[in-house]
Amino acid sequence: MTIKQQELLSAFVDGELNEQELDELLALMKSDDSAKQDYMRYQFSSDLLHGYVTEHKQIDLTDRIQQALSSDEPGVNVQPTENTQTAKVFALPDWFWKQTAGLAAAASIGALAVVGLMSQPQTVMPTTNMAQSEPMQQQTQVADSNRWTVGESEVEDRLNDYLVDHNEYAGASGLFSYARVVSYGEE
Amino acid sequence: MNVDQELVRRVQAGDKKAFDLLIMKYQQRIIHVITGFVHDPVEAMDVAQEAFIKAYRALPGFRGDSAFYTWLYRIAINTSKNYLTAASRRPPVSDVDAMDATIYYDAPELKEFETPESSLMSDDLQQAIHDAIQELPEDTATAIKLREFEGLSYEEIAQAMDCPIGTVRSRIFRAREAIDKQVKAVMGGEEL
Numbered sequence: 001m002t003i004k005q006q007e008l009l010s011a012f013v014d015g016e017l018n019e020q021e022l023d024e025l026l027a028l029m030k031s032d033d034s035a036k037q038d039y040m041r042y043q044f045s046s047d048l049l050h051g052y053v054t055e056h057k058q059i060d061l062t063d064r065i066q067q068a069l070s071s072d073e074p075g076v077n078v079q080p081t082e083n084t085q086t087a088k089v090f091a092l093p094d095w096f097w098k099q100t101a102g103l104a105a106a107a108s109i110g111a112l113a114v115v116g117l118m119s120q121p122q123t124v125m126p127t128t129n130m131a132q133s134e135p136m137q138q139q140t141q142v143a144d145s146n147r148w149t150v151g152e153s154e155v156e157d158r159l160n161d162y163l164v165d166h167n168e169y170a171g172a173s174g175l176f177s178y179a180r181v182v183s184y185g186e187e
Numbered sequence: 188m189n190v191d192q193e194l195v196r197r198v199q200a201g202d203k204k205a206f207d208l209l210i211m212k213y214q215q216r217i218i219h220v221i222t223g224f225v226h227d228p229v230e231a232m233d234v235a236q237e238a239f240i241k242a243y244r245a246l247p248g249f250r251g252d253s254a255f256y257t258w259l260y261r262i263a264i265n266t267s268k269n270y271l272t273a274a275s276r277r278p279p280v281s282d283v284d285a286m287d288a289t290i291y292y293d294a295p296e297l298k299e300f301e302t303p304e305s306s307l308m309s310d311d312l313q314q315a316i317h318d319a320i321q322e323l324p325e326d327t328a329t330a331i332k333l334r335e336f337e338g339l340s341y342e343e344i345a346q347a348m349d350c351p352i353g354t355v356r357s358r359i360f361r362a363r364e365a366i367d368k369q370v371k372a373v374m375g376g377e378e379l
Contacts, residue, residue: 003360010360012208014334015190016341022193026204040211045366047215048316049335054215054222054231056312056374061214061232062207065239069203160252 001034009039013046111162118158191255198246206246210239213256217263224267238266311373319369323362330355331362 008025011017017025028035040058047053191212197205217238221231242262249258320328326348333339333347341359345352 006364007356007360010363011341011356012190013212013363014341014359016356017190018188019193022188022190026197026202026208029208030204036211041367042360042363043211044215045316045363045370046335048312048366048370050216052216052219053312054219055228056309059214059218059232060211061236061239062210065210065236065243066203066207068236068240069243156252 001032001038005035006038009035010042012039013042114162115159118155192251195246195249195251195255198243199249206243209255209259213259214239216256217259220260220263221267224264225270230270234266234270235263237270238263241266312370315369315373316366319366320362323365326350327358327362327365330358331366334359 005028008017008021008028011021012025029039040060044053044058191209194205194209198209214235218231218235221234221238222228225231225234238259242259245262249255320331323331329348330344333344334341339347341352341355344355348355
């Protein structure tokens with residue numbers, strides 16, 4: 001390892017790399033095992049300074065995570081180029097489909113209710129002063145957004161929160177793994 | 188360039204090594220967050236592993252609306268809560284109070300859990316870091332302080348210290364090497 005390479009590793013701790021340097025860093029990590037150790041030392045020093053170190057020892061989860069990902073089902077791996085996910089179809093008994101159909105219908109109704117509530121027009125009642133100055137005019141503000149338009153940041157945030165929570169809890173159960181692919185937009 | 192964003196883009200394009208870098212960068216922070224909920228260190232590491240795996244699976248849908256760490260942090264919190272919820276359904280297997288799950292689940296703020304030994308080590312490490320910075324040449328000490336304590340970018344530090352960015356990078360690297368030596372000494376020469 002040259003000093004320049006070590007400086008590169010230290011700069012990565014601070015997120016201070018350009019694209020070319022990031023390429024160099026990735027190549028270095030792939031070709032030189034000591035690069036990882038050096039980087040971990042610098043990151044540990046920084047984490048110590050920020051008080052992020054809980055166990056006062058260097059922890060490395062990379063191997064066990066990669067191992068877990070490698071032994072995982074192929075369908076969960078990140079697709080190389082496009083966001084295309086292919087569902088696997090398994091033969092399941094009829095009672096399962098009846099139950100899941102019922103649950104899915106209930107969940108859909110719940111989701112529609114949530115989206116419907118979010119897109120309700122918000123009426124602002126005029127104050128007395130406003131009524132005096134404009135006696136015949138009701139001031140009504142209607143949200144501009146369409147319920148399926150996610151360009152508005154507030155609606156998008158709420159939808160995002162809903163989907164993240166849904167994915168977290170439904171996906172974690174192990175029963176309805178299809179729920180992980182719930183999304184919106186044109187991804 | 189936002190390095191995290193670029194790494195995410197590369198993971199989405201199929202580069203697993205790029206995800207390794209994100210793990211290495213954030214694992215201590217994520218474990219620190221999780222330890223606020225799950226205070227057994229081994230369990231905290233398991234939960235952290237699960238959080239990273241969930242993040243990896245969800246990365247194709249990550250559009251970069253928030254910073255990567257913010258997104259990862261939320262996954263870690265949710266994974267911790269799920270873990271505590273699941274743990275509360277199981278009979279306690281050790282000296283863990285089953286009520287802990289409910290208490291920590293509803294805790295308004297995260298809590299720190301330190302044993303006397305770890306607290307002592309923490310004090311020693313703090314002192315070692317302080318000593319290491321004190322012993323640095325003034326320019327080097329200033330550079331690392333501006334970076335780590337004030338959160339300035341290299342460009343801002345270069346402006347503040349009236350020197351090239353390359354010099355800032357070099358000073359910060361030397362400071363980290365010096366801190367690492369002191370930390371190693373305190374930790375009994377353990378290989379980091």
